Amino acid sequence: MITLYHCHGARSFRPLWMLEEMGLDYELKMLPFPPRVFAKEYLAINPLGTIPFMIDGDTKMTESSGICHYLGTRHGPTPLVVGIDDPAYGAYLNWMFFSDATLTFPQTLVLRYGTLEPAERRQPQVVEDYAKWFLGRLRAVEAAAGQGDYLCAGRFTAADVVNGYALRLASNLGLAKDFGPNVAAYWTRLQQRDGYQRALAAETRAGEEQKVPKRA
Template sequence: MIELWHCKDARSLRATWALEELGLTYDLHLMEFPPRATSPAFLEVNPLGTVPFMRDGATEMTESCAIVHYLAVRYGMGTLAVGPDEAAFGDWLNWLYHADATLTFPQTLILRYGRFEPEDRRQPQVVEDYTQWFFSRLKLVNARLEGAEWLCAGRFTAADISVGYALFLGDILGLSAHYKPQTRAYLDRLMARDAFQRARARGTPLPV
């Protein structure tokens, strides 16, 4: 049985969404954010105290995009995964990891220094700088969606889950008012998916 530790709307949503898309049976451990503070016993499971944390037999994973990649390849070849024999394989891998390394990274700083830190430790300039960073890093997404419904391979894949979460988090942060029309439409398509809605329904919202 796959086990997943998850906080609603955190990066663990990527993993929950992938599990729902694949129709897999899993045991979901719901926690409030931040789990290292609200669920101290979780540190015995994952010393980092972060979500997601996934256990699949002897496999334990902490990185959201890697978990989506793992699930897609292990359980979703021909659906969420793009195989190495397909022309879009490299493109697929690049989008999978572009999602966190390039898009979610600035959002974590916006969250920390604009929402989560005590008032006296908040940094408006950091928030502004990394808001602009985020928008500048959306250029590839905007360009790809000008002529495509999905990011790669001509179909919905795990890459759309990884990037889609970053766009969804931007929605929570109030950044989506500045999305390009094609990017807003893409996010709406993703959020309308039954699997996304089932995944999103679980847990207590982020305190933002």
């Protein structure tokens, strides 16, 4: 069975959502955030101390968007993955990498220097600058969401899962008020999916059962 290590609201939500969309069996192990600080025993499992961490037999992975692509190809076939012969394959791959390298990176600095660091180490200018950076990069999603319900291939795919998580994180960081109209409508559509709602419920249920509180 697939095992996924997860923190509430973290990037590990991407593979959790993907697992629910695909209807795969999995075990969800919740950790306090950040686990390298609050669950040091986890370093014996993942020396990086980061999440996600997925185990599938002999396969071990740490990159959230990569895990989603792996799940779709290793445990497919599924319409969530765009095939190599599909004209939209290049766009699909670009969105898969864009989700973390371009969208989530600036958000991590907003999160760290606006919330996670002690008060004396917080950096309001860094938060402001990287929030603007994120919103600037979001213009690509605004344009794509104005051309169709989903980002590529004319259907919901893993590209929507991985970029949709970036919108969830943005909402948690208070940035949703600055979404353009197309992004706002797109984010509403994603949240209405049964797979998204099941992933949220699984996250909450596992946290309660394992007595891991949500981060502030």
